[in-house]
Amino acid sequence: MLNSTLYYTMLTRDFSKSLATAASDTVAKRETAYYEANIGKVKSVDDLMKNQRLYAYVLKAYGLSDMAYAKGLIRKVLTSDVTDGASLANTLSGGRYKALAAAYNFSAKGAVGTISAEAQKTTKDNYVEQTLEANVGKQNDGAKMALYFKRIAPTVKSAYGILADKTLLGVVQTAFGLSASMSQQNIDVQAKTINALFKIGDLQNPAKLQKLIQRFTANYDAQHPMGVSMTPSSALEVSTPDISQSLLMSLANLKLGGS
Template sequence: MTYQPIVAGSGLVAWNFLQRTMDTQTQAFEASPEISRDLDYFAENIGNVETAEDLTSDRRLMTVVLGAYGLDDDINNTFFMNKILSEGSQADDALANRLADKRYLKLAEDFGFGDIGGPWHKVPGFVEDVQENFTTRQFEIAVGNQDDSLRLAMNAVRELEEIATSGSSDNAMWYTVMGSPPLRSVMETTFNLPSSFGTLDIDLQLETFRDRMDGITGDGEVSQFANEEVRDQIVQRYLLMSQISNTQTYSSNQIALTLLSY
């Protein structure tokens, strides 16, 4: 049985407890039989892969690969994932370049099937990087099974740092945030935006995100998240706003149930 993370309380209380016990809990999680078996299988068999089809036809390998990029739900989309991987990332018309969700582009870039000089999965250190990413994301999922707001907060800390230090332009960084479903969810909750916000014109969304961010931190750009203190600030606000939203929903439901009982 996979180790189940310990979540004490909710909101900021749970977040602070998780931060204090993170090293111990992640080590126990990685050592659990199910996770260690997946990691061992990946290390032993990824070297036999020569093509994208070799990879996508092996479900156990794909479990680790997709899990490492937060794409677990695509495990049964074999044709789609084969197209993503085989087309690579260098061609402008490659499928990964045409999708708003940049996790697919990151996957295609890292493996390099179809790219000049690729693939890269036999380069020293590649296996260890994928294993680490897999363990990190699977631990987040396990935490999320108990409190999804904590999962999103953990994901935000990791992804915001990666994007902020990517060297991309200011607009490109924001579009990457907006194209990541977990990060978008965190930002929309943090800024108290309605569920219909995503239907607005993309330029208006960008302007709104910038304005709301500037109002909180005094800086409207994603590059500020290279600073750990700023990441902590936005995550703490997200958890507070999420808790307020959940409390309001709970109160509304209680009122409705009370009225129905008469």
């Protein structure tokens, strides 16, 4: 059994190699190749939205796969002025929409927006991280939540950013033993509760961020003691390459509470 603490540690011990493994995933590799070959042909919002494969790739990269059906909303986001604090991309919660609009800023960049090397690299990097998290989630939801928190939490500017994101909030609630029923409270009361537990600025400190994640995974494992059942071969597939095979085989057969 691998619990979320051990699984997360294995994945982040050499995170670049974990990402490389995710990038070599058959589907990820194929879709990224298609994106690279075709994104430069996109000259407008309509071009992007008519190409279902590109549209799906871009939305997944920015964590918006669940909103693929809402094409009217996505169109408005992609034509938003990201410099205007009152624009749709800036007012929607979670930061995902703003990131999408900033990368593919048709409002400001027009037809040349999609050929930006920076936008393409960011999109591909994001897609690989989303792929890694999705694959990890098939084995252990706690480890997936921890990876998501590691990626997104440093971008949060206030307690309201935590409250606006279901996964971020779930990590914080689990880490500090908060009841899910707190969501029924006044939003300002919820924000005050979070601010009393830790400083939002600490999320941008790697050491403090890591401690919070460790606190989360420990509590998550206490609440979900079954962990992840893995064969030695599946452990090898999801782990970082620098851990020896003999150790992985031992970890894959490890029982919680003892060897």
